[in-house]
Structure formats: C-alpha cells, structure tokens
Amino acid sequence: MKSTAALGWPLILTNLAQTILTATDLALIGRLGAGSLAAAALAASLYHAVMIFCLGLVSAVIPLISSTLGARPHAVRDVRSTVRHGFWSAALICIPVWLLLWNADSVLIMMGQQPEAARRSLEFMHTLQWALLPFLCYIVLRSFFNAMEKPIWTLAVAGVAVGFNALAAWCLIFGNLGFPALGLAGAGLASFCSSLLMFTGLALVVSRHRRFRRYRLFGHLFDLDIHKLRRLWQLGLPIGATFAFETTIFYAAVVMMGLIGQTSLAAHAIAMQIASIGFMVPLGFGQVATIRVGRAYGARDPDGVARAGWSAYMLGVGFMVITASVMLLAPTRLIGLFIDIGDPANAEVIVLGIGFLALAALFQLADGAQAVCAGMLRGIHDTRVPMLLAAFGYWGIGLPLGALLAFGLEMGGAGVWLGLAAGLGTVALLMTRRWIRRAHHAAIAIP
Numbered sequence: 001m002k003s004t005a006a007l008g009w010p011l012i013l014t015n016l017a018q019t020i021l022t023a024t025d026l027a028l029i030g031r032l033g034a035g036s037l038a039a040a041a042l043a044a045s046l047y048h049a050v051m052i053f054c055l056g057l058v059s060a061v062i063p064l065i066s067s068t069l070g071a072r073p074h075a076v077r078d079v080r081s082t083v084r085h086g087f088w089s090a091a092l093i094c095i096p097v098w099l100l101l102w103n104a105d106s107v108l109i110m111m112g113q114q115p116e117a118a119r120r121s122l123e124f125m126h127t128l129q130w131a132l133l134p135f136l137c138y139i140v141l142r143s144f145f146n147a148m149e150k151p152i153w154t155l156a157v158a159g160v161a162v163g164f165n166a167l168a169a170w171c172l173i174f175g176n177l178g179f180p181a182l183g184l185a186g187a188g189l190a191s192f193c194s195s196l197l198m199f200t201g202l203a204l205v206v207s208r209h210r211r212f213r214r215y216r217l218f219g220h221l222f223d224l225d226i227h228k229l230r231r232l233w234q235l236g237l238p239i240g241a242t243f244a245f246e247t248t249i250f251y252a253a254v255v256m257m258g259l260i261g262q263t264s265l266a267a268h269a270i271a272m273q274i275a276s277i278g279f280m281v282p283l284g285f286g287q288v289a290t291i292r293v294g295r296a297y298g299a300r301d302p303d304g305v306a307r308a309g310w311s312a313y314m315l316g317v318g319f320m321v322i323t324a325s326v327m328l329l330a331p332t333r334l335i336g337l338f339i340d341i342g343d344p345a346n347a348e349v350i351v352l353g354i355g356f357l358a359l360a361a362l363f364q365l366a367d368g369a370q371a372v373c374a375g376m377l378r379g380i381h382d383t384r385v386p387m388l389l390a391a392f393g394y395w396g397i398g399l400p401l402g403a404l405l406a407f408g409l410e411m412g413g414a415g416v417w418l419g420l421a422a423g424l425g426t427v428a429l430l431m432t433r434r435w436i437r438r439a440h441h442a443a444i445a446i447p
Contacts, residue, residue, distance in 0.1 A: 012284030039120035056240030065147035070298025090136035127188030267352035282316035286375025293379025320368030398423015
C-alpha cells in the first residue's frame with residue numbers, strides 16, 4: 001500500500017497538470033468573446049476525442065516495459081526497442097488523424113454543429129492539431145519514466161509546462177510582450193509549443209541523467225521491427241478504444257443535457273467538473289496498477305500480481321468513498337466554487353446541481369473501480385476483453401438507459417446521470433469479476 005501510494009501521487013498530480021493545460025487555454029479564449037469560446041470548445045472537443053484514442057494506443061508502452069523489467073531488470077535493449085516503436089506508433093497514427101482534423105469543419109457540420117461555428121473552429125484546430133505528435137512522443141517518454149517507477153520527472157516537466165502554456169497563450173492570443181495577436185490560432189500555437197516543451201524536457205532528462213542515458217532511447221530510431229510494432233498495436237488499440245468508449249459517452253451525456261435545457265446543462269457541467277477532479281486520483285492509481293502488476297506479471301509472480309492489483313484497487317476506490325461523502329454532505333459548498341450561490345438567478349441551477357451531485361456520489365464509486373481495474377488488467381496484458389466490456393457497459397447499458405429515463409420516463413437530467421452510473425457500475429462489476437478470475441487463477445496466463 002505504501003509503495004502504491006508513493007508511486008501514485010506524482011502520477012495523480014501529473015494528470016491534474018495536463019487537465020489544467022486545456023482549462024487555461026479555454027479560460028483565456030473566453031476573454032475573446034462567446035463566439036470564439038464556442039468555436040474553440042468545438043475544436044477542443046474533437047481534438048480531445050481523437051487524442052484520447054491515440055494516447056491509449058501509445059500507452060501500451062507502459063505494460064510492455066513493466067513486464068520486460070519484471071522478467072529482466074536490466075533489459076536495456078528490449079526497453080529501448082519498446083520506446084522506439086512507441087515513437088513509430090505515434091508518428092503513424094498522427095498521419096490519418098491530421099488529415100481528419102485539417103477538415104474538422106466538415107466533420108463538425110456532419111455532427112450537426114452550426115456551419116459558422118464549425119468554420120471558425122479551424123482557426124484553433126489548424127494550429128492545435130500539430131501538438132498531437134510532440135504530445136504523443138511525450139506520452140511515450142512519460143510511459144518509460146512511469147514504468148521505471150520514476151514519475152517525479154514527468155511531474156516536474158508538466159508543472160513547468162503549465163506555467164509556460166499560460167504565458168505563451170497570453171502572449172500569442174492577445175499580442176502581449178511584443179508578440180502578434182493571433183487570437184484562436186495563437187491558443188493552438190501555444191499548445192503546440194507546450195507539448196514540444198514537455199517532450200523536449202523529458203528527452204533531455206533521458207539523454208543526460210546517468211540512470212537513464214544508458215538506455216540510449218534515441219539510438220537506432222529507424223530500426224523497425226514489424227513483429228514488435230504489431231505487438232504494441234495489438235495491446236494498444238483496445239486500450240485506445242476503451243478510452244474512446246468512455247470519453248464519448250460523456251460527450252453524449254452533454255448532448256442529451258443540451259436537449260433537456262440550458263439550466264440542466266449548466267448544472268451538469270458543474271457536477272461533472274467536480275467529479276472529473278476527483279477522478280484524477282483513481283486514474284493515477286490505475287496507472288500505478290499497470291506498472292506494479294506488470295512488473296509482477298513479468299517476474300511470473302501470481303501472488304505479487306494479486307497484491308499489487310488489490311492495493312491499487314483499495315486505495316482508488318477508498319478515495320472515491322471520501323469524495324462521494326463530501327458530495328453528499330457539502331454539495332452547496334462545492335457548487336459555490338463555480339457559481340454565486342447567493343444570486344437568485346442561479347437558484348434552479350443550484351437545486352439541480354445538488355441532485356446531480358447526489359447521483360454523482362454513486363457514480364464516483366463505480367468510476368473509480370472501473371478505472372483502477374482497467375489498469376490492473378492492462379498490467380497482465382489483458383486489453384481486448386476489457387474493451388468489449390467497456391463497449392457493452394457504456395453504449396449497451398449506460399447510454400440507452402440514460403436516454404430512456406431522461407426522455408421516455410421524463411426524468412430529465414437525473415435520468416442521464418442514472419444511466420451514466422448504471423453504465424459505469426456495469427463496467428466496474430464486469431472488470432472486477434474478470435480480474436478476480438484472472439488474478440486468482442494459478443497460472444494467470446503468465447507466458
């Protein structure tokens with residue numbers, strides 16, 4: 001438990017730092033006006049949807065390196081090869097994604113968005129999209145540091161990037177300190193520079209630090225092993241799909257809330273923002289589980305696999321019990337962090353928000369359990385079945401049930417939240433059941 005907590009807190013703070021990067025851009029863009037903010041939000045939503053899939057793909061580097069080091073602690077060549085093919089995967093996936101994002105206006109119009117807002121979103125997207133490659137390469141190096149159980153370096157670099165991104169966006173959006181005022185294009189350019197900074201920062205550490213430079217991660221970059229690349233994609237594509245299934249159901253929930261009404265949408269946005277902050281903790285413990293379970297898996301230690309997995313599970317779900325209690329006991333205080341609770345005009349939003357937070361308390365427990373359990377299963381290279389479980393839970397149970405309760409039974413926003421909770425609960429139960437079957441099986445499928 002101590003080892004899990006010690007490895008987990010830098011990962012949690014790094015996840016929070018990356019969340020702050022996007023929030024900073026949107027906060028500054030908001031000063032350009034509602035039209036600019038709407039266009040940026042459309043571009044950012046589409047970019048995030050494809051980015052999260054790509055991130056899942058290259059995240060396969062973590063379980064591969066972890067299991068390699070568990071089997072052979074000094075396997076320098078194999079670790080270097082995995083990182084190299086992580087870079088190749090990042091470059092290959094970017095090509096079709098860049099083509100898609102370059103035509104983001106057509107995609108958004110096909111999704112029913114206003115043509116003018118969709119066309120305006122290109123101002124942001126045509127600079128933001130180039131951030132994808134350096135960001136994915138940063139994720140590959142971050143995965144290396146995490147698998148090496150040295151995540152403090154990624155936290156330090158992400159912390160510097162938060163400050164740099166705020167300054168760069170302020171300069172490039174508004175034309176401060178002698179820079180040209182580029183508006184939305186400036187915000188995307190700032191994100192590109194921040195992503196490049198994060199990748200460069202970690203690249204300098206692995207090149208100069210005496211513990212890491214022996215891996216020579218940038219050596220033989222053009223030595224491509226198709227078998228190794230295929231193995232990474234076999235593991236990574238289901239991870240990316242799982243991320244995409246979970247992310248898109250939350251976008252679908254926003255759409256349904258918008259159909260219900262603007263008040264429900266505002267209350268939903270507040271409740272979801274509160275829930276998202278708490279989610280960073282089990283997400284971090286899920287990453288810890290992948291690392292520590294992967295090490296034990298590579299070492300052919302079934303008992304170690306079980307201990308590493310359940311330690312992360314208990315910490316992640318245990319923290320969500322605390323956050324759920326706060327949501328139930330002090331909902332008005334939490335809502336007051338986002339809107340003026342003394343303003344009579346906000347009364348209806350506050351009432352709805354209190355109800356949504358009560359449902360979010362249930363939602364938190366399920367979300368924490370599925371996030372950690374998915375990480376545990378990745379540690380034993382089990383990604384395809386969890387992907388199917390996620391698809392079934394989110395899109396087979398959560399979305400249709402939410403739509404039925406919200407519109408068929410006229411429960412409104414509460415129905416959407418009950419659908420989300422049911423979907424997440426289904427995924428959590430199914431993944432936990434699969435973990436129990438795998439973790440306590442004598443052979444645990446260790447090769």
